[in-house]
Amino acid sequence: MTAIKIDKVWKEYGDTIVLENVSLDLPDHEFLVIIGPSGVGKTTLLRLLLSQETPTRGEILIDGKPIASEPTADRGVVFQRYSVFPHKTVLGNVMLGPQWAQAPLLGRFFGKKHRELKERAMALLQRVGLGAAADKYPQQLSGGMQQRLAIAQALIMKPKVLLLDEPFGALDPGTRKAMHVLVRELWEEHAMTIVMVTHDLAEAFALGTRVIAVDRPRRDPQAPERYGATITSNFEAKCRVVRESERFEAARAKARQDHGQSGASPPSAAMIHPFPLKAGAA
Amino acid sequence: MRRIINYPPARGQKLILGLLPFLAILLIYLMASEARLAINPGDKLIPSFSSFTAAMERLMAQPDRSSGQYLFWFDTYLSLWRLCVGLGISALLGCVFGILIGFIPHLRAMFEPVLAALSLVPPLAVLPILFIIFGLGEVSKIVLIVFGIAPFLIRDVVLRVESLPREQIIKAQTLGGSTWQMMTHVVLPQVMPNLINSVRLSLGATWLFVIAAEAITAEGGLGYRIFLVRRYLAMDVILPYVAWITLLAFLMDYGLRRLNTFAFPWAALKES
Ligand SMILES: Nc1ncnc2c1ncn2[C@@H]1O[C@H](COP(=O)(O)OP(=O)(O)OP(=O)(O)O)[C@@H](O)[C@H]1O
Numbered sequence A: 001m002t003a004i005k006i007d008k009v010w011k012e013y014g015d016t017i018v019l020e021n022v023s024l025d026l027p028d029h030e031f032l033v034i035i036g037p038s039g040v041g042k043t044t045l046l047r048l049l050l051s052q053e054t055p056t057r058g059e060i061l062i063d064g065k066p067i068a069s070e071p072t073a074d075r076g077v078v079f080q081r082y083s084v085f086p087h088k089t090v091l092g093n094v095m096l097g098p099q100w101a102q103a104p105l106l107g108r109f110f111g112k113k114h115r116e117l118k119e120r121a122m123a124l125l126q127r128v129g130l131g132a133a134a135d136k137y138p139q140q141l142s143g144g145m146q147q148r149l150a151i152a153q154a155l156i157m158k159p160k161v162l163l164l165d166e167p168f169g170a171l172d173p174g175t176r177k178a179m180h181v182l183v184r185e186l187w188e189e190h191a192m193t194i195v196m197v198t199h200d201l202a203e204a205f206a207l208g209t210r211v212i213a214v215d216r217p218r219r220d221p222q223a224p225e226r227y228g229a230t231i232t233s234n235f236e237a238k239c240r241v242v243r244e245s246e247r248f249e250a251a252r253a254k255a256r257q258d259h260g261q262s263g264a265s266p267p268s269a270a271m272i273h274p275f276p277l278k279a280g281a282a
Numbered sequence B: 001m002r003r004i005i006n007y008p009p010a011r012g013q014k015l016i017l018g019l020l021p022f023l024a025i026l027l028i029y030l031m032a033s034e035a036r037l038a039i040n041p042g043d044k045l046i047p048s049f050s051s052f053t054a055a056m057e058r059l060m061a062q063p064d065r066s067s068g069q070y071l072f073w074f075d076t077y078l079s080l081w082r083l084c085v086g087l088g089i090s091a092l093l094g095c096v097f098g099i100l101i102g103f104i105p106h107l108r109a110m111f112e113p114v115l116a117a118l119s120l121v122p123p124l125a126v127l128p129i130l131f132i133i134f135g136l137g138e139v140s141k142i143v144l145i146v147f148g149i150a151p152f153l154i155r156d157v158v159l160r161v162e163s164l165p166r167e168q169i170i171k172a173q174t175l176g177g178s179t180w181q182m183m184t185h186v187v188l189p190q191v192m193p194n195l196i197n198s199v200r201l202s203l204g205a206t207w208l209f210v211i212a213a214e215a216i217t218a219e220g221g222l223g224y225r226i227f228l229v230r231r232y233l234a235m236d237v238i239l240p241y242v243a244w245i246t247l248l249a250f251l252m253d254y255g256l257r258r259l260n261t262f263a264f265p266w267a268a269l270k271e272s
């Protein structure tokens, strides 16, 4: 359960008002996408959620409690660039977080614990399609692979919230599509909340369950810093009922399949035929 | 006919071209030496190669009459010891204080100005003070090197720590890293290749301090010997010693470079 509440948040840098009066209620397991013109304060909003910056006014609550005043392990992040450590191998990058959590002094596991963590990390790397690249350094990977690594590195900490700032901005359309599928699946598997910033409207509606647009409602041509940006529209892209029923259908289909397989038929038949009942009859 | 910038030398050509200036210097030296010796066989300024080998044979293979040491090796040992201890302490200080000061904002606010001031004090100007405080022994020589090199290395590491992408540090915190863990696992490894390169760059300055300190007072050392035999115009000792110092510096530079590529393979990837 992770509910995020942004309560009348303002962010000012000196005289410049970047965000004004931003309020948002985000229930559990949502995929929030933030869109808006360049320089309007999307990254700033994400930084606030990450505690990289603190709001000038208002507050942000996770599960009813104010967020920590510094970045913590319950909120994972993937930036557009520089999200992975260039001096660690792919596997080393993924294994970092858990070792830090449990070995305060050395930050390193040995023996059995190390082997177990390595297995877990390798499974996660396989999941994001980096199993073969485990021993490479990040600079030896393509942009899409680096972003997948950054996601895996964040996911191994099992964060409540995953924050993504234009994570696929530098990728080609094909790779981007593949990343969409991956992120969507990971979001389902890990049942977490994702907040993503993007410039791509199609991406926003393909992925998000909720899409918000951030913009300046008022504008003073002489002094653009006078007014800040706020949420100008809040759109439920995929409502909860539909999502739940989709998940319910998927679960039911899976149950039926499992039931069909438990009969005398070989498993391969069940895999070939889309309808397990038929396969069982064959 | 292409532009001249578009003619890269082939591999073999590169080697030959690189060796040419050395051969030219050698040739000019030999010719000058021969010409002078032809006029005056007792000339000491540009000695022939045979007098080099004779002088070196004396210093390398025959024990000194008063001290019983093989002087060449004794000098080399003393100078290298001073150089390595001084540079090692400086690098250690640079690493520890550079990371602390660069990473912890309060320490940075406190120490950055004083470091900037310290690194501008000319070390040789305070050498007399060091001799007064620490005596004429080894301590004052080591302190001179540390005083001359450490502030530069610390500032260099501080700058490097500051130039680490902010995103990386934020990411490390979202992975639950403590300040200590981030210093040891994120900052330190990424600072090391740069620190080693800075040590390479300060080899020249370190030799300068070693030789300057030895010139004033020492029981031995490469710089001490050079300044000692200067009184007898013993170019047959001075020139080989200079060449030997240059070779030692070159080997250390090369060794550190190899250490870098060996210990931090990822750093080379970044550059390409
Ligand atoms: N540390 C800061 N000090 C002063 N102004 C800042 C600071 N950080 C951001 N701003 C200002 O806040 C505004 C919003 O910046 P932000 O990076 O959030 O925009 P963005 O919506 O993410 O833009 P883009 O889509 O280009 O990434 C900008 O006008 C920027 O100048």
Ligand SMILES: [Mg+2]
Pocket (backbone or CB within 6 Å): A042, A043, A044
């Ligand atoms: Mg941005």
